[in-house]
Amino acid sequence: MYKCSLERMTDKIKTFSKFGATGNGGITRYSLSKEAIMARNEFKRRMEAIGAIIEVDDLANMYATLPGSDPNAKRIVMGSHVDSVKNGGNYDGILGVISAMEVLETIAEQKIPHKHPITAMIWTNEEGSLYPPAMMCSGIVCYDYLPDDIKEKFKEEDMMKSKSIIDGKTTFGEALEKSGFKGDRKYRLSPEKYLCMFETHIEQGPILEEAGNDIGVVDCVLGMFNYRLKFYGQAAHAGTFPMKKRKDAFYAASQALCYLHEEIDKLGYPDLVYTTGEVVCHPSVHTVIPDYFDFSFDARHEDPKVLEEVLAIVKSCANKAWAGCTCKVEKMWNRDTVYWDEKLVSYVKEAAEECGVSHQYIHSGAGHDAQFVAYMLPTTMIFVQSKNGLSHCEEEYSSPEQCTSGATVMLNAVLKADAE
């Protein structure tokens, strides 16, 4: 049983929190931005300092590898991302990178023997906050292994043309060229060169905190679907158009949202989550009745039958009259539940037990690069407790002790995989 360093982890958390700091406790660090490049350079500097070999593939994914005793053995990789959402926190993504660095630093410092090369990795553009979609580069790298309906969303050619949501012009491909981090395709993660993958991540929910456990042994990523509900009304002047003749798309959407909550809550599934986070209102002028409104609908649950029941309710919105408006329900995407590799899950569980870290099994509600890798390599994840369950916001927090426990569990699980 080996232990990671609380002091070194604390220093890394503090240092990386500076790259893109908003001044309000969080960060905005879009992929390939100058802030993200500062984080990449810090990663490179620290990994070179322990003698790791740095490789960068053609998608700017970065790999820092400590060689093992067997020159023919495949690599064990640990990784996550350094990019964030707008006004995000100091842990989502970056904690998985810091933890992977910490594992390599501990191995180097304590000269821990290992057969396989061990790699710490940065995935490019996991959030997709500037260049959608999320998990873009794991989608491209794992493309050949993905199910067909996911595949079609991650065609490399299309991804390169993804436009900046800020200027509506710059493409991801251009940002990649400009970043100075476009390397060689031959370095991409592949089953020929890599044995398995671990990703440490904050929970982003309140389950571990409520149960009083520091670490989650993740067994799956929940299945989900993402739809769009669109409401079509009629624009007219706020002061002159009688109420009884109005077709107000915002009011229609509000009625439908209340109906959705009412009907879905009747199903009574406590583990189900659903979210209507993205909103468009047109023309959004105080003197005009809105003629168009849409919102996203994202639902997640392990059991596909539960998701089917929810989807039936969502689809039923299209058949109803909402404040005189028509409604269209459009599918954006869905995914089935992805189960992690059983053997790797058991290594994480054993490592947590042996290290005396409080833990429990948990599902992942969020999507992560690891879930695309799971179609290609044996893969698993480790969760670290999130304070108040908050994430994708500046209040995101996990204590340095919990973060260090996460790294310690990953280190020992990696060594179990190495000894296999």
Add this chain to the structure above:
Amino acid sequence: MYKCSLERMTDKIKTFSKFGATGNGGITRYSLSKEAIMARNEFKRRMEAIGAIIEVDDLANMYATLPGSDPNAKRIVMGSHVDSVKNGGNYDGILGVISAMEVLETIAEQKIPHKHPITAMIWTNEEGSLYPPAMMCSGIVCYDYLPDDIKEKFKEEDMMKSKSIIDGKTTFGEALEKSGFKGDRKYRLSPEKYLCMFETHIEQGPILEEAGNDIGVVDCVLGMFNYRLKFYGQAAHAGTFPMKKRKDAFYAASQALCYLHEEIDKLGYPDLVYTTGEVVCHPSVHTVIPDYFDFSFDARHEDPKVLEEVLAIVKSCANKAWAGCTCKVEKMWNRDTVYWDEKLVSYVKEAAEECGVSHQYIHSGAGHDAQFVAYMLPTTMIFVQSKNGLSHCEEEYSSPEQCTSGATVMLNAVLKADAE
């Protein structure tokens, strides 16, 4: 009884519809934009052709005047605006300018005798679509005569600093300098030089069409209030945060909106209109529970007691729990009902009767430059039927015959004021 020319009106409607045409039947013609300047130049060209004297004040308000027989008589002014909302129609505002031009053209062509000088006028920036607020320049010109609570919204100094909603940088003052239409303050509309004002405008509602009347004899502009309802929740990740702990600001706002409709509709006032047209959702990302949502609330009715009842319901939202979120209700502005000058209203009514134009009394639900002028000069308005009651959208339509009837009624009403 004199008649305006259908042919000349049709030509003007067609010509002005080109300046800022969107290609979908409507226009986008922001104040002081190159499209608006094309409209101003056309106004100048046509008014100079009939011998009118052109004056431009320091706010770019334009005045074209035909002298009368009495050199000491005050002017009678007719006017409206040439600017539009985004994707607006070919009638809102511009019809009042075209009708004023048509009245002068008819007077010139038919050599109709009149004592007072008669002026056709363009008000700058009525919509406030690019540089808020609406009715900016009538607010500045009539400033000294406005009630205190309206006054404070129209300080000239503040107005000049109003920033473009497109680039967030250019100020109205800068746009004014750059336009080439900044004239002399001495030309501003004033009670020393002007006797009274008429404004012809489309109804922007379905009342005249339903009653089968071409023209509305407007008796007042409805009192109104504009509030903002703000909902504060907690951002968290869509996939990981249990439903029962969520504070979803969009859901909160939707519940409140349904509640508002339910409670206000119970009051049972058929003439009341209220609108929630402007919406802000933060962060508006499909994987994040919204932590902030707000919407505008605009209510209009002739009777201040009715507005008070509605306002009490709006304010009650702040005391309720909406999906775990808090709610703030903030006043933006309000105005009392403005009644038009009784004598001018009777001239319009008599003119419509004498010209055999179908007509009725009507309230104005929308705000117009005339309502600020009403604090300074005797003022009234004439409405022209709107097809399907639509306005502030590209479908806006009034037939050339109806538009010509409006001009004819205004011409004869102006001549009655002239003969007073």
